[in-house]
Amino acid sequence: MDVQPEAAAGPPLDRWAELSEFLRSRRARLQPEDVGLPDFGRRRRVPGLRREELAQLAGVSVAYYTRLEQGNGRNVSAEVLDSIARALRLTDAEHAHLTHLAKPTAHKKKPAARQQQVRAALRQLLDSMEGVPAYVVGRRSEILAWNRMAAAVFGDWAELAPAERNWARMVFLRPDYRDLFIDWEQKAIDIVCALRMDAGCYPDDPRLSALVGELSVKSAEFRRLWATHDVKEKGYGVKRLLHPLVGELALSFETFRLADDGDQALITYHAEPDSPSAQSLRLLASWGTDAARAVPSA
Structure with a gap:
């Protein structure tokens, strides 16, 4: 037996907001000792690595990474995304998710609205x-x-x-x-x-x-x-x-x-x-x- 579910439509998700929140959440779960950086005992206002620490690990400028984390990933290269993924210790699934959010045209798929058919x-x-x-x-x-x-x-x-x-x-x-x-x-x-x-x-x-x-x-x-x-x-x-x-x-x-x-x-x-x-x-x-x-x- 097979079916095609029907559902009400809603406004699309904000891809840039998703990108911003994803990067923040991955950065927040890392501590300096997790990535080999010294921790001088200073109290951190928010959990996880600072933006400048993550940018240093990824080999990009703080301003560049900040723009990306703010959801401005329109011109980011695949090489930079790979570097950031390594710095954030992303899994393969997380790396793919980051790439889908930042460069959707690089992984273009069939339209989501198409009907799902089972052969x-x-x-x-x-x-x-x-x-x-x-x-x-x-x-x-x-x-x-x-x-x-x-x-x-x-x-x-x-x-x-x-x-x-x-x-x-x-x-x-x-x-x-x-x-x-x-x-x-x-x-x-x-x-x-x-x-x-x-x-x-x-x-x-x-x-x-x-x-x-x-x-x-x-x-x-x-x-x-x-x-x-x-x-x-x-x-x-x-x-x-x-x-x-x-x-x-x-x-x-x-x-x-x-x-x-x-x-x-x-x-x-x-x-x-x-x-x-x-x-x-x-x-x-x-x-x-x-x-x-x-x-x-x-």
Whole structure:
């Protein structure tokens, strides 16, 4: 099954403000000793490195870096961004995010407004993965397609309105999903980090800005996490769930970005062979639709 969620449009995010806040937040998390600079014991009015210290590390003038941190990155070169990324100790995901914000034309993508389509062959692959919960997620954390086992584990998303088939809305606005994820905080962090990456790639996406605005109004947890400006890509790991029928599940997940559309990813879950979680998955598979209905979806 697959769907195309619909959402109200909102004003685009301010890319230059995003750039400014991202640089400030990354600079604030570094101390002089973290980057090999002497700290003479002077009290700092704000946490983290001073602008002049960061400029020294990056090999640029203080005035140049100050303009960039104030959101004026229109003429910045890729070489300077690389130097600043090294000085700030950015991860690969953070480096990419910085480049997307400062030089969007260098990473030009397809229009964000285009409709997200799931290829028929991919839908067939999902349906053939018996015993393996799997789904396709697109931009803005939208769930585009899923199989029967994903519904058995996470709930029958077909019962939700198209716009509600969205990980961010479910995790931050639905109490049942707070109960489903044992480490709810980590799931929430992962979602916000992914949305931040989307915002860097598509700052002019009105549906993304509308989603961020809605969640900021309705969820204090989302506001707190969004303000960190953290970005990362988590391609694999383990999720621990508390399913209403079978109890605790420990499922390993893998993320496969599509070669023909990097905005879409196939997410699969599996349990260790012969583990209690593997036995529970087999039970859920045998119960089929009844298992899906056990997780509230509306």
